[in-house]
Amino acid sequence: MLHMIGKRSILMLGMLLGLLVITFSISHIAPGDPAALAAGPDATQEMIDQVREEYGFDKPLVEQFFIYVGGIFEGNLGRSVYTTRPVAEDLMVYFPATLELVLYSILFAIVLGVPLGVISAVKQNGWVDNVVRIVSSSGVGLPMFWLGLMLQLYFSLKLGWFPLGGRLDLMTDPPTAITGMYTVDALLTLRFGVFFEALHYMVLPAIALSFPALASIVRVNRAEMIETLSLDYVTNARAQGISRFRMIAVYALKNAMLPTMAIIGLRFGWMLGGTVLIESVFDWPGVGLYALQAVTASDFEPVMAVTLILGAWFMLTNFLIDIIYGVLDPRVRGRA
Amino acid sequence: MTELPVLEIRDYRLNFNTFDGVYHALDGVNLAVGKGQSLGIVGETGCGKSVTVRNVLGLLPSPPAEVISGEILYNGLDMLKVTPAEMQKIRGIEIAMIFQDPMTYLNPVFTIGTQMIDVILAHQKALDKHARKNKKQARAHAIEMLRKVHLPNPESQIDRYPHELSGGMRQRVLIAMALSGSPKLLIADEPTTALDVTIQAQILDLIAELVEDMGLSVIIITHDLGVVAKVCDNVAVMYAGQVVEYGTIDEVFGQPKHPYTEGLLKSIPHPGKPPEELYGIPGFLPNLLTPPVGCRFQARCAKAMDICGTPPVNRNNVGHDRTVLCHLYEEGFADA
Amino acid sequence: MMTDIIDTPAEPTFRERHASTIRTWRLYARTFRNNGAAMIGLIIIAGFMFLVIFGPSIVPYPEDALGATHIENKLQPPSEKHWFGTDEVGNDVFTRVVIGARVSLQIGLIITGISMLIGVPLGIIAGYVGGWVEESIMRITDIFLSIPGLILAIAIVGVLGPGIGNAMLAISLVWWPGYVRLVQAKTLSLKSAIYVDAARSMGASKMRIVFVHILPNCLSPIIVKVSMDMGMAILYAASLGFLGLGAQPPFPEWGAMISVGRNYLPDWWWYSFFPGLAIFLTVLGFNLLGDGLRDILDPKGRE
Numbered sequence: 001m002l003h004m005i006g007k008r009s010i011l012m013l014g015m016l017l018g019l020l021v022i023t024f025s026i027s028h029i030a031p032g033d034p035a036a037l038a039a040g041p042d043a044t045q046e047m048i049d050q051v052r053e054e055y056g057f058d059k060p061l062v063e064q065f066f067i068y069v070g071g072i073f074e075g076n077l078g079r080s081v082y083t084t085r086p087v088a089e090d091l092m093v094y095f096p097a098t099l100e101l102v103l104y105s106i107l108f109a110i111v112l113g114v115p116l117g118v119i120s121a122v123k124q125n126g127w128v129d130n131v132v133r134i135v136s137s138s139g140v141g142l143p144m145f146w147l148g149l150m151l152q153l154y155f156s157l158k159l160g161w162f163p164l165g166g167r168l169d170l171m172t173d174p175p176t177a178i179t180g181m182y183t184v185d186a187l188l189t190l191r192f193g194v195f196f197e198a199l200h201y202m203v204l205p206a207i208a209l210s211f212p213a214l215a216s217i218v219r220v221n222r223a224e225m226i227e228t229l230s231l232d233y234v235t236n237a238r239a240q241g242i243s244r245f246r247m248i249a250v251y252a253l254k255n256a257m258l259p260t261m262a263i264i265g266l267r268f269g270w271m272l273g274g275t276v277l278i279e280s281v282f283d284w285p286g287v288g289l290y291a292l293q294a295v296t297a298s299d300f301e302p303v304m305a306v307t308l309i310l311g312a313w314f315m316l317t318n319f320l321i322d323i324i325y326g327v328l329d330p331r332v333r334g335r336a
Numbered sequence: 337m338t339e340l341p342v343l344e345i346r347d348y349r350l351n352f353n354t355f356d357g358v359y360h361a362l363d364g365v366n367l368a369v370g371k372g373q374s375l376g377i378v379g380e381t382g383c384g385k386s387v388t389v390r391n392v393l394g395l396l397p398s399p400p401a402e403v404i405s406g407e408i409l410y411n412g413l414d415m416l417k418v419t420p421a422e423m424q425k426i427r428g429i430e431i432a433m434i435f436q437d438p439m440t441y442l443n444p445v446f447t448i449g450t451q452m453i454d455v456i457l458a459h460q461k462a463l464d465k466h467a468r469k470n471k472k473q474a475r476a477h478a479i480e481m482l483r484k485v486h487l488p489n490p491e492s493q494i495d496r497y498p499h500e501l502s503g504g505m506r507q508r509v510l511i512a513m514a515l516s517g518s519p520k521l522l523i524a525d526e527p528t529t530a531l532d533v534t535i536q537a538q539i540l541d542l543i544a545e546l547v548e549d550m551g552l553s554v555i556i557i558t559h560d561l562g563v564v565a566k567v568c569d570n571v572a573v574m575y576a577g578q579v580v581e582y583g584t585i586d587e588v589f590g591q592p593k594h595p596y597t598e599g600l601l602k603s604i605p606h607p608g609k610p611p612e613e614l615y616g617i618p619g620f621l622p623n624l625l626t627p628p629v630g631c632r633f634q635a636r637c638a639k640a641m642d643i644c645g646t647p648p649v650n651r652n653n654v655g656h657d658r659t660v661l662c663h664l665y666e667e668g669f670a671d672a
Numbered sequence: 673m674m675t676d677i678i679d680t681p682a683e684p685t686f687r688e689r690h691a692s693t694i695r696t697w698r699l700y701a702r703t704f705r706n707n708g709a710a711m712i713g714l715i716i717i718a719g720f721m722f723l724v725i726f727g728p729s730i731v732p733y734p735e736d737a738l739g740a741t742h743i744e745n746k747l748q749p750p751s752e753k754h755w756f757g758t759d760e761v762g763n764d765v766f767t768r769v770v771i772g773a774r775v776s777l778q779i780g781l782i783i784t785g786i787s788m789l790i791g792v793p794l795g796i797i798a799g800y801v802g803g804w805v806e807e808s809i810m811r812i813t814d815i816f817l818s819i820p821g822l823i824l825a826i827a828i829v830g831v832l833g834p835g836i837g838n839a840m841l842a843i844s845l846v847w848w849p850g851y852v853r854l855v856q857a858k859t860l861s862l863k864s865a866i867y868v869d870a871a872r873s874m875g876a877s878k879m880r881i882v883f884v885h886i887l888p889n890c891l892s893p894i895i896v897k898v899s900m901d902m903g904m905a906i907l908y909a910a911s912l913g914f915l916g917l918g919a920q921p922p923f924p925e926w927g928a929m930i931s932v933g934r935n936y937l938p939d940w941w942w943y944s945f946f947p948g949l950a951i952f953l954t955v956l957g958f959n960l961l962g963d964g965l966r967d968i969l970d971p972k973g974r975e
Contacts, residue, residue: 018815026827037831137709141955143907143927145914146948149934157938232440239393239435240455240513241428244420250454254445273822277911281934291823292915295830307827311819318818329445330497 004326012319019311023304024068028061040081041298072308078301082294087305090290095309096180097167098275098286103181104202105210105271110264113214114253117221117260122248124226132218139215144274148208148281155204162204165283168197205282209274213267220263224256231255258329265321272310340412341368342521342553343392343431348406350387353399357625361387362577363632365406366651366659369521369570374547374554376564376585378600379574382621385557388574389523391416393433394423410521425462428455432519436526438506442498448509449494452478452516459517481512485542504535508542515546521553528563540566561604565589573597576622576632583658593660595637631663639664703968710964716957723773730770736763737771739922747940757942759933761922765943768924769950775925776906776954779840783905784898786844791851792894796882798852799859809852816849822911829917836909836925839918843908847901854897858890892969899965903958910951926951 028034035052036043043051052058056067071077077087120132156164167182168174175185175194183202186195228234229252237247276288283289287306294302326332345367352359362384369375377385390396392408392415408415410431418426435441443451453474460468469477475494482490485508498506507527514522524543528536544567547554556567564571564585571588573581573596581594592598602615619636622628628635634644643663652665687694704710728734732753742762750757756765798809816824821843828842862885912918913927921932926947933944 014811015815015818018811019819022815022819022824023827026831137960138952138956141903141907141952141957141959143910143914143948143951143955145911146930146944146951149930149937149944150948153938153941232435232437233443235395236433236435236441236510236513237443237451237455239395239427239433241424241458241517242454243424243458246454246458251443251446255443258445269818269820270822273820276822276826276915280915291826295826295834295917298830300830303827303830307819307823310823314820315818330447331444331499 001326004332005323008319008322012315015315016312019308019315020069020072021065023308023311024065026307027300027304028057028064028068033057037298037300038078040300042081077305077308080294080299080302082297082299082302087302090302091287091305091309093180094285094287094290096177097284098279098288100181100183101202101205101209101278101284101286102271102275104183104206106213106264106268108206109210109214109217109267109271113217114221114257114260117218117256118225118248118253120218120222121225121229129222132222136215136218136222139211140219142211142215144208144212145277145281147211148205148278151204151208152281163201165201165205165281167201167284168194172197205278205284208281209271209278212274213264213271216263216267217260221256221260224259225252228252228255254328258325261321261325261328265318268317269314272314275310341370341409342373342411343555344368344409345388346407346409348388348408349404350391350396350406351402351404353402354625360577360624360627361401363627365574365577365579367572367579367582369553369555371553372551373570374556374568376568376571377555377557377574378559378561378564378571380559380621383574384577385559385574386525387577389433389525389555389557392523393427393431394418395433424458428514428517428519429459429462430519431521431523432514432517433523433525434507434510434514434527437530438503438510439530441510442506444498447495447497448501449475449478452481452494452509452513455513456516477516478512481516482509484515484546485509485512487512503531504538507531507535507539511539511542511546515550518550519552521555522547523555523557525557526559527556528560529558536563543567561589561600573600576627577624578632578661579659580633580661581659583655587655587658593654593665594633594662595639595664596633599636599638631661700968704964707964707967709960710967713957713960713962713964716953717961720773720777720954720957723770724777727770727774731764731767733764733767736767737924739763739924747936747943749940750942756946757940759929759943760936760940763922765929765946768929769926769946771924772926772929772947772950773954775919775923776909776951779836779909779925780902780905780958782840783844783847783909784901786841787847787901788851788894788898790844791848792855792890794848795852795855796859796886796890799856800863800878800882800886806856810856813849813852816846817853819846821846822908825908825912826915826917829912834917834920836913836919836923839909839912843905843912847905850897850901851894854893855890858893859886862886862889896962896966896969899958900962903955903962906958907951907955 027037033048035048035055035057038055038057039048039051056064059067075088077091079085080087080090083090116132116136120129123129152164155161163169172194175182175189175191178185178188182198183195186192186198225248229248234247234252237251238244242251275286276292278284279286279288280292287309291303291306294300294306345365348362348365349360350362352361365384365388367375367377367388377388379385387396387401391401391403392410394415403416406416410426413422415423415426442448446454453471456469456474456477457471460474479490479494482494487493487505487508493501493505498509501509511527522543527543528539531539540563543554543556546552547567554567556563558564568585570582570584572579573588573594575596581588581592581597588597589601592601596617599615599617603617617636622632622635628645630643630645630647631637631640631649634640637644641663649661649663650666651659651661654660654665704714728737731737733740739761740763742758745754745758745762746760748754748758748762754764754766756769758764759768794809794813798806824846825839825842828845829838832838832842909918910925910927910930913925913929914931916928916931919925919928921928929947930944933940933947936943
């Protein structure tokens, strides 16, 4: 097991390096003058020259790469022309908002998706199954930004059940920043009113963001459960007197969870990408909206930083999923 | 047979409703096993041997399976009509089953100990509160059972995963699991087919030894006549969903009455017999979507007559507890 | 009938000559017909193709497609004259949604096309050549696959500048790794297959083995993937359009239409509702169709 974790860690470090190469390539080998790009749209020639000097755009590419990587390890992600602050500082503010949104969304997708998949498989062709199948097949094709708009249209504007966007009411004093995640901070500072308000603001964006992933998880989990329940070892467990509930909830589910884990990892990437869309729709002040505003303003370094941070996050998640895989499946553990 | 049989199957008919039509899998099966006796069921692949016994423990999914008529009496209780709760008190405790392929009948993601302990704990629910084993006792019992099936080092083997054991060892584990609830009747569905020849003999010896030790009644399903001859008292020969001949080993193998049994016995290779004298029954199993009218064996039978195409074909008694399903032995016919 | 056969030992009919092919296709058709979801997908895509081909000639206001101006008609609710209502400059939303089908098909084809042009050769090279070549191609592929696609596409568009062409290029640049992985795995398994061994032992050239033995056998999973990817590519392009980074209004691309239409919520809901519905149905159609195709062409290729 340790052997496997070690091996995966080295692999992940390699991947992170590859990620740096990609973001570096996009920002440094792009058509046009990279210095002008980094300096922003309104920069004077003097400013551009200054940027060229500072970033070493006139040096050989390999050297530029080391300067780039060195800067990142020092926490230097560049400066945003749009907010005029260092990108790293901006990210400290915006990242927790995205983290909170994504965590709630993936939690929602798993907590709802896995049981729905199981129920659907156990009651195959029953009405629950039919509803679940129709909704989950449609979910994969649903544009999440449109779903977000339609949820806003119906639940906020028409019914008035949920706020239109944002993380908290403008008049509410946000909780003291400890983690930067409002629900967590509100609990830590014992402001339960704020906690529920933050949750209330979370509902629609989290549903919109998690829906495609939820649909995928349900589909895969259902298919795997159906297959697993028809396998010999399940028949054996039944013949030996294991109860039906235990057989489904323990014997079959643990096996079916392996492919489900893989799909969760895959769809997590969609979710991270989707944050840009959902944050734009719900005016959620996270890194997605930050990157989008930067792109629109041709403010380049925040975009690269967000790409880097979301890419690293996705890699880390897949690393964790690999480890969970190893915990669940003894056959993988041995192989490493 | 003087006392009541442990298990008696009467006029059992079962169909599979498939996409291509109704598959008449079993057509009037009659069988009985007495206390402490062992019965062999032999026949070609696809003749309905496994299907016959699967529903003793309610293991056939319905649909597609549909019981048309008959009863399966275990000590007078009709197993086709018991409630799931009653079935739970029979599986593994009264009747246990072992299956063909030890590779696929153990759950790959749990240790064999976990699986055995689970089974043993499931059996405890049928007992009085004070008699129940706790987890530690269950583990001790599991180790004891593993020792009983001659698994080397049961104390350490118990914590291994199925993929770490050989096929023969896994079959021993499955037998230990099946017998852990001290059942009265053991059903072994092709227990040695997937194993090497040398291992086969060991497993058969083991089953014979345990049957003796525990005073079990046994049903062994196999296409290997040698296995039956070695372990069983009585034998039922099945063909295309019917029992065509039933009697003691000596009677059936010594003086086969049904033309199919004769053919089957003639087709066994043995060292003293030159291969060119080996007999093969001409033709194929009939398609049970459209079973032949009258005798199901008529198309391949060397002794077929006009009357063979006319139903019904009766079960004829040709000795004490000895039956043949053939027009040749019709009352008054044999004398003619 | 007997005499017929003896007297005329003539040409076998078309049906007889191609008996096995016909049987295979009938089996395919049957498998497909029994799959309700796949049939729905087929119907949706048939409708979509109908709009692609005949759209320009059946829409009521063809001049609205690329943005005309009838301010006097602006933001009309759905009616008999304007089934999907009109937008803020008075263009018929129905016309623009129908024409959008054509745009979407082009987008989907171009993105999957470029991705295949990059991914398939790399996959074959990786699988066939092996060694460090394979190792480096596959590691690069892995890195691309482990970056959230939409984010990377946004970053690339950020450098190239917004626009439908750049958006398609950016999406293609994040899309090709999927094809590398698919084709490499398939090539690897084919390379060891008996008939390729036989071809090699008979001295067939590498090129011949690739084009005659490996490529045709990769076709089924590629077709399945393309069919699934068409929908997703359209969805990605629409997402960029929605963010203002893809197609620019008044170009009749569904995502771009929603991007403008969202400013007119909630009162003028039809403006963003119908283009979204069109994206949804199209993506759904391609997905269901792809699922169905996989069941008949590549039954083992499930995720």
